Amino acid sequence: MRRSIRKRAGLACGAVFASAAMAVSTATGASAVTTAVAIGGLGTPDMHEIVINPLLGGKLARENDILDGVEWPAEAKRPGTGQTLGQSITVGITNLGTHFDAAFARLEAGEQFTVVGFSAGSLVVNDFMRELANDPDAPTKDQVKFILVADSSRQKLLNETSKYNPQYDYTYRPAPQTMYDIDVVTGEYDGAADLPDRWWNFLALANAIAGGLFVHVPMMFSDYEAVTPEENITRVTNTLGGTTTTYLVPTKTLPLVQLLPFLKSQEASLKAKIDAGYSRNDDRLAAAAAATSTARSLAAPTVTNEAADEVADDEAVATVQKISTDSDAEQADVPAERTSSKPAVDEAADDDEAAANEDAEVDAADAKADAKEDAEAAAKDDADTSAGTDDDGEEGADSGSNDSAAAAGDTDSSDGSSSEGPGSSDSGSSE
Structure with a gap:
């Protein structure tokens, strides 16, 4: 291949200038020359040094002496209407080989040059690495490093x-199996390189389409090593010894919200639904859901410093109410003779009334007996008087006898009334 021819020619020329090179390097010190070879995406047929300089946060400019852009058609037209993507990539592989050889020729011992593919340009780099796998004169692992930015072929959706x-x-x-180390840089939600693998999640798909506008290009200007948190970095080493380090550059604002700013208030809930469209988020979403559930179950009302006095007052009121309630309960437990005097008074009144009724009955019986005795005595007196009188006296006796009988009847009537009186009184008392 071209690299083998170049190396043999280099040996012949090197013998001529070996002495001079040794003298110069000894006097002034060797100066390493490293190169960043970059190939752009569709619509970028060439990348000038001015364009490459700010890319990846200036990383390529800081680490390399030469910024070299690769020319290629950079088209993806339909067959028969111009250069298709497949045709453009074929041309890009050839041109990248030329720039690759030049960068390798300038490389000093112990140094490393870099090959970078942006967007569709990363497809050119992938296919070029497949060719290097069959090249016995290819650079060693330590001599070249690859960076793929927004590589659409490394999505889980392709399975x-x-x-x-x-x-x-x-x-x-x-992705090709290679011995070289590769940095794969992907902007989160970039529709060109980070489509949801659960394509039926329409919300995630719409967000990714918006990401093609708001993430795809801006992400290329950020220093991915500086802005990507460790949890968004994965490292996989294949059987050939090559390590692929994937950087998922986080997007602060959902592309869908950037497209439709009125959705800003709903961004948190939208993000949860959108993230569910990517299987890579399953563990994180499950952990977040479990943490939220645990937090809710363990959550307790918190008291702010401003409300401390109010809470203290409420606690004081509650304490007073409790004491009052306890006092009422204690009074309820006191025996009847201590907690209420009314029942005892009522019982005493009933006893007095019963005793009065009993005395009234005794007095009535005595009055009846006395009246009977008086009636008998009066009758006897009348009988003795009538024995010594004339007819007028007899009439008087008869009259007196009748009066006595009437008196006796009145007495009996009085006795009955007296007897009913206590009974009536007793009945009223009972009621």
């Missing part, structure tokens, strides 16, 4: 299978 796209005349294939 690690080859898939031909007739519209682009290109076959998407699983």
Whole structure:
């Protein structure tokens, strides 16, 4: 290959200038020359140094002496209307090989150059790495590093299978197995490289489409190593010894909210639904749901400093109410003779009334007996008087006898009334 021819020519020329090079390096010190070879995406047929300089937060400019852009068609037209994506990539692989050889030729011992593919340009780099796997003169692992930005072929949606796209005349294939270290940089929700693998989640799909506008290009200008948290970084080493480090650059504001700002108040709930469209979030969402459930079950009312006095007052009131309630309960437990005097008074009144009724009955019986005795005595007196009188006296006696009988009858009537009186009184008392 070209790299083998270049190396043999380099040996011949190197013998001529070996002495001079040694003298110069000894006097002034060797100066390493490293290169960043970059290939852009669709619509970027060439990348000037001015364009490459700010990319990745200036990382390429800081770490390399030369910023070299690769020319390629950078088109993805339908077959028959221009360069298809497949045709553009074929041309891009050839041109990248030329720039790759030049960067390798400038490389000093112990140094490393970098190859970067942006968006569709990363597809060119992937296919170029497949060719390097069959090149015995390819650089060693320590001599070159690859960076793939917004690589659409490394999505879980493709399920690690080859898939031909007739519209682009290109076959998407699983990532190549290579001995080289690769940084894969993907902007979260970038519709060109981070489509939801659960495509039926319409909300996540709509957000990713918006991400193609608000994430895809802006993410290329950020220093991915500085802005990506460790939990968004994964490292996988294959059987050839190459380590692929994937950086999922977080997006602060949902692209859908950037597109429709009136959704800002609902961003938190939208994010949870959108994240559910990516299986990579399953563990995190499950953990968050469990944490939320636990927090709710353990949550207790908190008291602010401003409300401390009010709470203290409420506690004081509650204490007073409790004491009052306890006091009422204690009084309820006191025996009847201590807690109420009215029942005892009523019982005493009933006893006095019963005793009065009993005395009244005795007096009535005595009065009746006395009246009877008086009547008998009066009758006897009348009988003695009538024995010594004339007819007028007899009439008087008869008259007196009748009066006595009437008196006796009145007495009996009085006795009956007296007897009923106590009974009536007793009945009223009982009621």
